[in-house]
Amino acid sequence: MMAFFEKLERKFGRYAIRNLMMYLTALYAVGFVISLVNIQIYYEYMSLDVAKILSGQVWRLITWIMYVPEQNVLFAAIMLVLYYSLGTNLERVWGSFRFNVYMFMGYIFLIIGAFILYAVYGEAASVFLLTPDSLNMSIFLAFALTYPDMTFYLYFVLPIKAKYLAFVYLLIEVYSFIIGGVITKVSIGLSLLNFVIFYLMTRNWNRISPKNVVRQVKFKKAVKMRPAGEPIHRCAVCGRTEKDDDTLEFRYCSKCKGNLEYCSDHLYTHTHVE
Structure with a gap:
């Protein structure tokens, strides 16, 4: 859909x-x-x-x-x-x-x-x-x-x-x-x-697909290995993180390659990375 x-x-x-x-x-x-x-x-x-x-x-x-x-x-x-x-x-x-x-x-x-x-x-x-x-x-x-x-x-x-x-x-x-x-x-x-x-x-139903679930598991493992003080999320367009604005929400784009995530301002407006 x-x-x-x-x-x-x-x-x-x-x-x-x-x-x-x-x-x-x-x-x-x-x-x-x-x-x-x-x-x-x-x-x-x-x-x-x-x-x-x-x-x-x-x-x-x-x-x-x-x-x-x-x-x-x-x-x-x-x-x-x-x-x-x-x-x-x-x-x-x-x-x-x-x-x-x-x-x-x-x-x-x-x-x-x-x-x-x-x-x-x-x-x-x-x-x-x-x-x-x-x-x-x-x-x-x-x-x-x-x-x-x-x-x-x-x-x-x-x-x-x-x-x-x-x-x-x-x-x-x-x-x-x-x-x-x-x-x-x-x-x-x-x-x-x-x-x-x-x-x-x-709604992006790909977010709950088996492929995306596996990617989320890998991401959680990577977060555990992240150095203390490092931001967890970073928008691939504007570069902002949750440390810049704690009201920002971040989502992955299932159509972009490379596990890219975007803030709420750019989730629907960015150009997909093939």
Whole structure:
């Protein structure tokens, strides 16, 4: 699956939208201003209402993502800055193409879900208007998977690692899925499905191959023989080690010869050594 995804990236990567999160954040900001003026404008002219889309209002396929769930200025500003930071960091590590695929695949899943609801409930589906809330939160899941030991400060005071926040978030989402109505189940289910599919699609399964397991065993033996004080990891691109930044994560590339490892900033962007 990873090889197939890399072929897609080589073929279509040049069409990826660079700095996608900047454009999405701008759309959210516009949506927030509109909600302050009159939130009904969103529901009447911009929401993901399939019946109105089929009647010719195709712009709703884009404008629905401008929905802002909170009209508090401070909260909205914090969320915009947070998600812009998370998204841009993911794009920097994954590359523009992969980040584009993650975001647009999530939007497409939710649009398909809206059409399925319309097929099942007909005109009554207008009460089940999907919003991108859960998809936006799945950005944090992806970030936590990429940077599990990154520290966030809850309420600007309590330090907690991203992986623990992600676990708590998953518990909340599962609980909301269980007790929620149709709209909640569809929104959460499709957003988490996007996260799972993307993770499986981009995971390097060669890391758990017998050949790679043997290489890891050899590496552990070599580490035991390493002189005291010497760094254990070193990025083959930038030369940084865990001693330069203790938040850096290092991974081997199964496609590069010579047991080369890379930091998280260059794992997906380096040129393979044949």
